[in-house]
Amino acid sequence: MSLRFLDPPKAPIKFTSEDSSSVLWACGVCGTVFYRGTLLRQQEDSQQIATRCCSVRMCEVHNIEVEKNSRCRTCQRNQRKTRLRDRFDKAEKLSEGEWGGPVVLPLDDRYYENIGELREIFETNEWDLPEWVHPCDVVPLRVSAENIETMIDNVLEDGPENAEFLFCEEVFAFFIDWNKKQVYQRWQDDFNRVVVLDKEIS
Secondary structure, three states, rough: EEEEEEOOOOOOEEEEOOOOOOOOEEEEOOOOEEOOOHHHHHHHHHHHHHHHOOEEEEEEOEEEOOOOOOOOOOHHHHHHHHHHHHHHHHEEEEEEEHHHOEEOOOOOEEEEEEEHHHHHHHOOOOOOOOOEEEEEEEEEEEOOHHHHHHHHHHHHHHOOOOOOOOHHHHHHHHHHHHHHHOOEEEEEEEOEEEOEEEEEEO
């Protein structure tokens, strides 16, 4: 999408910490503050975002005025369709009969226990059935070794220099046993596969 400003954008306002380690940029119109990080590239990103925050822009493709901090809705829809088609083309295709587990709608956070539940909800609400969905892997909820190491490191950050925990292997052993007792599971989207819905099924 190509954009052009209808009016020159108003200069953003720069805020610098006393030690000059952090730089914030605020929109010159509404005052919204933007901060991306301390690196020069991140500061430049913040400045650019603050500059275009309340600037009135026009999409040169569709000649439509663009909302604040947004893109032309037509371009958004087209980009969404292209992204979905690319994902579909690259994915492994499954039929409904090949998948009986949970599914999720493309580019959506609506999950269903199975395709039967999806069909029932869509038919009840008289919604158009999607052409395909992503299957979801059932993943047990666990505390990983990386989680434990991060937790330990976070505690040590507040301790004296060169501090360390002893008998850490006992902590790992505890969580290994604790993980085995957990029953909760989560559904993880699998974007490398798609389930093509059968339109003939009613």
